[in-house]
Amino acid sequence: xxxxxxxxxxxxxxxxxxxxxxxxxxxxxxxxxxxxxxxxxxxxxxxxxxxxxxxxxxxxxxxxxxxxxxxxxxxxxxxxxxxxxxxxxxxxxxxxxxxxxxxxxxxxxxxxxxxxxxxxxxxxxxxxxxxxxxxxxxxxxxxxxxxxxxxxxxxxxxxxxxxxxxxxxxxxxxxxxxxxxxxxxxxxxxxxxxxxxxxxxxxxxxxxxxxxxxxxxxxxxx
Numbered sequence: 001x002x003x004x005x006x007x008x009x010x011x012x013x014x015x016x017x018x019x020x021x022x023x024x025x026x027x028x029x030x031x032x033x034x035x036x037x038x039x040x041x042x043x044x045x046x047x048x049x050x051x052x053x054x055x056x057x058x059x060x061x062x063x064x065x066x067x068x069x070x071x072x073x074x075x076x077x078x079x080x081x082x083x084x085x086x087x088x089x090x091x092x093x094x095x096x097x098x099x100x101x102x103x104x105x106x107x108x109x110x111x112x113x114x115x116x117x118x119x120x121x122x123x124x125x126x127x128x129x130x131x132x133x134x135x136x137x138x139x140x141x142x143x144x145x146x147x148x149x150x151x152x153x154x155x156x157x158x159x160x161x162x163x164x165x166x167x168x169x170x171x172x173x174x175x176x177x178x179x180x181x182x183x184x185x186x187x188x189x190x191x192x193x194x195x196x197x198x199x200x201x202x203x204x205x206x207x208x209x210x211x212x213x214x215x216x217x218x219x220x221x222x
Contacts, residue, residue, distance in 0.1 A: 031209050036202075037190050044176060044188035052218075053086040054211050057176060059183040060120065061092050061100040068124040070182035070197035071117070077207055084211060089117075092178050093169040103139065105165040106157040115146055186210050 033039050046055055058074055060067040071089075078087050091101040107116035122142060128135035143153055156162060176185045184192040190210050197203050 031206050036196055036206050037186075037192050037210060039190055040177070040188065044185070046188045049086075051086070054084060054187050054214055056085055056087045056187075056207075057090055057172070057185040058087055059090050059092040059173060059176070059178045059181060059185075061181050062103065062119055062123040063100075063126045063128065064120075064181055065124045066194040066198055067182045068120050069199075070184070070194070070203070071120055073197060073200045073203040074184070076200060077204055080204075081211075085207075090172050091169055092173045092181055092183070093166055094173060095170060098166045098170065099135070101166045101169040102157055102162060105162045105169075106153055106159075109156040109159065109162055110148065110153060112146075112148070115148070187214050189214065 031037060049055075056074070058070065060071060074087055078085060091098075091104040093101040103119065104116045107113065107119065119142070123138075126138065128138070140150060143150055176183070176188075177191075180193050182194055182197050184197060186192065186207070192203070192206060196206055
């Protein structure tokens with residue numbers, strides 16, 4: 001009799017646990033591949049680092065309002081998860097269009113990475129034609145306001161070092177299949193675009209879901 005009573009108690013405990021788990025699962029956001037994020041058909045192999053952080057690559061350009069929103073949201077996510085993720089900023093580039101990459105790496109080259117990031121904010125509402133003189137004039141006036149020597153900037157802008165980094169951006173843009181901006185690759189497996197990155201809560205929730213999935217997959221391989 002006691003054994004039957006014990007078995008019944010265990011049964012009800014298991015039933016309660018399952019109902020709680022199911023209830024909790026229903027409260028979790030469910031994100032769909034092809035809607036909230038995209039999966040690479042063939043994951044891109046990335047070098048595994050000693051810190052085991054999840055690598056996030058953020059492709060952006062200047063003169064891009066949604067890129068500014070994405071930059072803010074990703075910076076916040078990094079601050080909230082400093083031990084979990086590492087975010088690399090990459091100015092998207094093609095052989096025929098690499099203005100953003102050239103400016104970004106030139107500003108880094110003169111020791112002002114803060115201005116390289118700030119230029120995203122200051123150009124967010126600007127839209128110039130690729131070869132517009134207005135673009136160059138805007139940049140020169142902006143550099144002057146920031147008390148940057150124009151000749152020094154141009155020397156670095158036209159340097160072999162910047163050209164090499166621009167070439168790396170071109171290769172990365174091609175490798176990761178960047179087809180729109182902003183564009184985020186998560187561990188070479190998943191992609192987020194502006195339809196997700198425009199909103200901070202949405203971005204955080206999707207990234208939490210994807211990083212948790214990646215961690216679970218990594219544990220399964222051990």
